[in-house]
Amino acid sequence: MSLCDTLQNILKYEMGLYDLNGNLKEGKDVGLKNDEFTYIKLGEDILAIKGKLSRDACNLIEFYYNSFYKKEAADTLQPLEHILKNDVPNESLVGKFINKSVMYIMCPLKCVDILKSIYEGCKVDLVEDEEGFYIVKEVENFEEEAQSIIDELKQEGFSNILIGCGRAVKGSYTIKNSAVHAKISCFLAKNLGYNEGLFHIDKMILYGIISESDASKIDFYLNGGYDGFYYVYKDKELINTAEVLFRCHLNISEASRRLYLHRNTLLYRVEKIKNLTGLDIKKFEEAMVFKTVIAIFNLKGK
Incomplete structure (x- = not known):
């Protein structure tokens, strides 16, 4: 938000910021010749306000102007550390x-x-x-x-x-x-x-x-389904088996090799997951659902 927009929201007066040659820089072109206006010299600029302000109000605007443009300069000119650690526009x-x-x-x-x-x-x-x-x-x-x-x-x-x-x-x-x-x-x-x-x-x-989703909406979709997920989630052996299978792109032989398991042992664990969750994680779409629900458990602290 510009300086004029910010001040206009506070003071409820229309205003424009001009350079010393009378060229409008921001805000509304309210003009520079009116006895009912307040004019404040701000650095190399002139702020024309469509209304009469007290001296105290003008002093506050001058203070705000200096703070506003110092921050803007910092946002633009400060080193990368400033940019990464601060709320830079x-x-x-x-x-x-x-x-x-x-x-x-x-x-x-x-x-x-x-x-x-x-x-x-x-x-x-x-x-x-x-x-x-x-x-x-x-x-x-x-x-x-x-x-x-x-x-x-x-x-x-x-x-x-x-x-x-x-x-x-x-x-x-x-x-x-x-x-x-x-x-x-x-x-x-x-x-x-x-x-x-x-x-x-x-x-x-x-x-x-x-992680950003509303917990009640997630509960709505999980409600009444996947009751056996809690048991799978708590079984590190089953979770590890599933994770390795996913990393092997659902290749049973490769996952068996990485887990140092007989192929039939791995298939037994996959079948156990299916019996508990209803999902056959050898199939891509069902594997994605499984991964998503486990992620929900992890991220939402189920």
């Missing part, structure tokens, strides 16, 4: 940091020196906050980039590293959007029960929608 960031993406690394803050050494000599911005670090750069392959970070931190004795990724900056999608998406992806992954890995916002959309 999205419109002021359009066209900046084009093609760059943000990765958010949830890890101990003492990892800072390791991260700096990983990116030494690269065109990268590293910004620290309370839970981890933002990495801002152009990323060609998120999976390779994230895995190299995880591997390096593991070598130094750190574990449980979650990395969230936002999209590349373009159009109206700004660096702030990418940073918010990266951090949200990390926290969604943590709430879903993951303790390591890469989580790009493009693959976390469904979980974000679930």
